[in-house]
Amino acid sequence: MTESENAPVVRLAGVRKEYGGTVALAGIDLAVAAGEAVAVMGPSGSGKSTLLNMIAGLDRPTAGTVAVLGEELGALSETALARYRRRRVGMVFQFFHLLDDLPVLDNVALPAQLVGVNRRAARERAAGLLDELGVAGRARAYPSVLSGGERQRVGVARALMNRPALLLADEPTGALDSASGEQVTDLLLDLNQIGQTLLLVTHDRALAERVATRVITVTDGRITADRTAVAP
Amino acid sequence: MRAVWRAARAAVRRRRLQTLVIAVMVAVSAALLTLAAGLLAAATAPFDHAFDAARGAHLAVTYDARRAAPGAVAGTARAPGVTASAGPFATVRLDAVAGGLLVAGRTAGGGVDGLTLTEGRWADRPGEIVMAAGRADRPPPFTLATRDGRSVTVVGAARSVTRTADAWAAPGVLPSLGPATGAQMLYRLDRAATVAQVAAGRAAITRGLAVREDGSWLTVRADAVQGPRSVLPFLLLFGALGLVTAVLIIANVVSGAVVSGLRHIGVLKALGFTPAQVTAVYVTMAAVPAAAGCLAGVAAGNALAVVLLARVADGLDLPTVAGTGLALDALAAAAVLATVVVTALVPAARAGRLPAHRMIAARPPAPESRARRAQTWLSGRSLPRPVTLGLALPLARPGRTALTVAAVGFGVMAVTFAAGLNRSVGEMREVTDPAQVTVRAVPERPVPGFDARVRALLAGRPGTERLTAGTRTEVAVAGAGTAFELAAWQSPDLATEPVLRGRRPAGPGEAAVTDAFLTVHHHRVGDTLTLRAGDRTAEVRIVGALFATDTGRLWTSWETLAALDPAARPDTFLVRLAPGTAQTDYVDGFARALEAGAGLDADDYDLAVTMNGGHPDTALAVLFVTLALLISAACALGVLNTVVLTTRERGRDLGVLKALGMTPPQVVAMTVVSTAAIGAVGGLLGAPAGVALHRLALELTARSVDSALPGTMYGVYPAALLAALPAAGALIAALGALPPAVRAGRIRTAAVLRGE
Ligand SMILES: Nc1ncnc2c1ncn2[C@@H]1O[C@H](COP(=O)(O)OP(=O)(O)OP(=O)(O)O)[C@@H](O)[C@H]1O
Ligand SMILES: [Mg+2]
Numbered sequence: 001m002t003e004s005e006n007a008p009v010v011r012l013a014g015v016r017k018e019y020g021g022t023v024a025l026a027g028i029d030l031a032v033a034a035g036e037a038v039a040v041m042g043p044s045g046s047g048k049s050t051l052l053n054m055i056a057g058l059d060r061p062t063a064g065t066v067a068v069l070g071e072e073l074g075a076l077s078e079t080a081l082a083r084y085r086r087r088r089v090g091m092v093f094q095f096f097h098l099l100d101d102l103p104v105l106d107n108v109a110l111p112a113q114l115v116g117v118n119r120r121a122a123r124e125r126a127a128g129l130l131d132e133l134g135v136a137g138r139a140r141a142y143p144s145v146l147s148g149g150e151r152q153r154v155g156v157a158r159a160l161m162n163r164p165a166l167l168l169a170d171e172p173t174g175a176l177d178s179a180s181g182e183q184v185t186d187l188l189l190d191l192n193q194i195g196q197t198l199l200l201v202t203h204d205r206a207l208a209e210r211v212a213t214r215v216i217t218v219t220d221g222r223i224t225a226d227r228t229a230v231a232p
Numbered sequence: 233m234r235a236v237w238r239a240a241r242a243a244v245r246r247r248r249l250q251t252l253v254i255a256v257m258v259a260v261s262a263a264l265l266t267l268a269a270g271l272l273a274a275a276t277a278p279f280d281h282a283f284d285a286a287r288g289a290h291l292a293v294t295y296d297a298r299r300a301a302p303g304a305v306a307g308t309a310r311a312p313g314v315t316a317s318a319g320p321f322a323t324v325r326l327d328a329v330a331g332g333l334l335v336a337g338r339t340a341g342g343g344v345d346g347l348t349l350t351e352g353r354w355a356d357r358p359g360e361i362v363m364a365a366g367r368a369d370r371p372p373p374f375t376l377a378t379r380d381g382r383s384v385t386v387v388g389a390a391r392s393v394t395r396t397a398d399a400w401a402a403p404g405v406l407p408s409l410g411p412a413t414g415a416q417m418l419y420r421l422d423r424a425a426t427v428a429q430v431a432a433g434r435a436a437i438t439r440g441l442a443v444r445e446d447g448s449w450l451t452v453r454a455d456a457v458q459g460p461r462s463v464l465p466f467l468l469l470f471g472a473l474g475l476v477t478a479v480l481i482i483a484n485v486v487s488g489a490v491v492s493g494l495r496h497i498g499v500l501k502a503l504g505f506t507p508a509q510v511t512a513v514y515v516t517m518a519a520v521p522a523a524a525g526c527l528a529g530v531a532a533g534n535a536l537a538v539v540l541l542a543r544v545a546d547g548l549d550l551p552t553v554a555g556t557g558l559a560l561d562a563l564a565a566a567a568v569l570a571t572v573v574v575t576a577l578v579p580a581a582r583a584g585r586l587p588a589h590r591m592i593a594a595r596p597p598a599p600e601s602r603a604r605r606a607q608t609w610l611s612g613r614s615l616p617r618p619v620t621l622g623l624a625l626p627l628a629r630p631g632r633t634a635l636t637v638a639a640v641g642f643g644v645m646a647v648t649f650a651a652g653l654n655r656s657v658g659e660m661r662e663v664t665d666p667a668q669v670t671v672r673a674v675p676e677r678p679v680p681g682f683d684a685r686v687r688a689l690l691a692g693r694p695g696t697e698r699l700t701a702g703t704r705t706e707v708a709v710a711g712a713g714t715a716f717e718l719a720a721w722q723s724p725d726l727a728t729e730p731v732l733r734g735r736r737p738a739g740p741g742e743a744a745v746t747d748a749f750l751t752v753h754h755h756r757v758g759d760t761l762t763l764r765a766g767d768r769t770a771e772v773r774i775v776g777a778l779f780a781t782d783t784g785r786l787w788t789s790w791e792t793l794a795a796l797d798p799a800a801r802p803d804t805f806l807v808r809l810a811p812g813t814a815q816t817d818y819v820d821g822f823a824r825a826l827e828a829g830a831g832l833d834a835d836d837y838d839l840a841v842t843m844n845g846g847h848p849d850t851a852l853a854v855l856f857v858t859l860a861l862l863i864s865a866a867c868a869l870g871v872l873n874t875v876v877l878t879t880r881e882r883g884r885d886l887g888v889l890k891a892l893g894m895t896p897p898q899v900v901a902m903t904v905v906s907t908a909a910i911g912a913v914g915g916l917l918g919a920p921a922g923v924a925l926h927r928l929a930l931e932l933t934a935r936s937v938d939s940a941l942p943g944t945m946y947g948v949y950p951a952a953l954l955a956a957l958p959a960a961g962a963l964i965a966a967l968g969a970l971p972p973a974v975r976a977g978r979i980r981t982a983a984v985l986r987g988e
Binding site for chain 2: 068
């Protein structure tokens, strides 16, 4: 894609992360350009989720710097990091992590309300997103009655609520059966094709091959392979 | 069983904070419970308990040492009807400036009328005495001047349940105090329930021996029951409130701990633990720290009770033995542990029966639909999202929320009650004792102008703000009884008790009675009474009912009293002190001035100076404040515990919210708001309940003293205070929630979300 020459959305330089004695990341340098769909693969425990969390500002590196859209995350306070998360990134989780006490529509509207959008506008946009993602019929239901595939589509809708520059997904199909997994995969592909920058962690080679424009392999906290996929 | 123990130990170790919270909470509650139980024990039939505990003397007789042969006196121990006796103890009359003292030669303890040293040490050197507890106005040691110019040192205070003497000293010390004039014998009788039985016993014992003075336990008992009667309902209700609060909080903490462990329970069951074993694991998990906390708490509660109850006993002349006693401590500990086990057992047993997969299947049980409806309703309000989320949180766990509301409610209730009681007791003392110093100066032989001279002397003392003189005389009331004390004051405003009905007697032929008199003798204001003193009678019309906690009193105008008793002269002077004047200094100064400059000979009059108020108020206030603080502390800790549990359970949701961009301050706000809401509800319920309890306490008091109470004792809650109390509930709850809320704001999102 042509955007790959533009200023990077994400730039990691020499990122290390240690938990006590465990080295989760052992020096990562990475740049992701706008419009890329990057799949992160690698064995269990290799540091993929840790890498994603660094970019999401959910955790801080032991050494090195993480910058997103030119903003240096290390310089931000906890509160500023929270604000960064709500405006810049959308997160999709393997286990959906929807709030059980809120109906689907309110779950999706929540991020907008956190940035101060009024309830009506937030719900309108949430309803629109649910419609686009094909789960408009479940807007009033509570998450516990939804199927896994439906929940993940709601999760994606929530992540898109604030039009994030960067969509992060940690094994988004990991908890889904293959049919639902496929639907979510298509969804992510569509999103990327309309320009959404995407970084997803996956064990699923099929998913990586269908969606990703670039596949990174992490082994023992290091990037051991980085190849741009052949366009389908 | 080994597996159960090991799993419980692992659970305890994994939840250090929660285990600590259980231990601390149970300790505070156990201390509260022990103190409350001690209070209840002290407040129910205090005299009879103390009398039994100290083996009080049914009859105390002081024989004339010069006329009764020592052998004969000692021989009375074998008189019929005597089951136990002590003595003879030599006695000395000490003429201290502020009044005469009967000093008996005894040591502490003793098989009959056991003496308990409450302050200082025993008097075992020449010139030393130990005073009866509550008689001295300051703590020992201090010196006391005698009329003959010597001085004795008061080195301690001791309590005698039957008040057989005013002071004591070791037998060897007695000769240094003066010549022995009496020999005291103390008796326990096999039949001493009625005045007639005690009189019969006395007749059988003293047969022919010269008696200087004697005393029956019934007199002391009537007297001892009289004073505390008006505060006992307060103590009883306060004790009960403490008990209920302690039990509630323990229930809340323990059941909360078990509920929050549900998922762990599921894993245990999957590993093959039987339901009974699972239940055992959880009961053990709660019981071990609870037992530790319980022991510490009971010990602390006992220590508090020893200090506080002794002070209250002193202040009220409650003849209790200090402390709570081992039996009561054991009972308190057993009650605490039983509460722990029962409240752990209920949810643990339910958990034991739940199918394992439902508990492993992640997340807490689905919230009630009510919670969801509230959530939906709240999300429609134009409040910031964290606030509406927070407000809906309590509804997800209605049971726990109800317990927390109750805990805060009881806390606010206790504070409200304590504040009201403190002010009411203050009012009661204020209204019954508008004067701080009472001087009773009775001439031993006619001294012309004696009262005028005392009056002039008092009027001239620095610190005298207002002064009135009056006297009392004994009269019979036709149809009601013989031993009424009729009082009259030259200017009644300073002296008399508050008016409950009608007005004070103002002119000749008018009288006021106590409210209890009206009740007991079926009279009404406006009725006429016939008073008789000797062979004179007077008809008086009841113009009002006054408040007094004892019943045998009447008031009339000075003219009417003078008509009944022409010899009556003012002999009692009430002094209201100028603000800032210390009672002790005033009394000392007056006694010296009377000695020195009034042209009066010390042998000519009998003088007694009493200081009113003081001691009891502070003792009660300290007790009320301590109890209220303990209860509120327990409540705040209970709230803290609830928030710890809630935020732990909601860890995943909090992580998600933070991942979505909720800032730490917003997380704190959400948590604090939810708790403050609980606190506000508790406060809204607790404050009126506290006012109602206060009212009940006053009603009980009124019934126990057979009299209405002055309105000033009821109206102790200013509107502003009442409005502030629910806010206090919210504030206490918010403070309790703050530490765990801040912790929740800091949780590591990544770590929480990984846990799934
Ligand atoms: N919060 C944490 N505390 C301690 N160790 C951690 C933490 N997070 C990650 N680790 C450790 O860091 C290493 C990398 O973990 P990470 O979750 O990033 O792996 P992963 O590649 O995502 O694995 P998986 O494919 O199983 O999800 C592992 O050894 C893990 O145990
Ligand atoms: Mg991972």
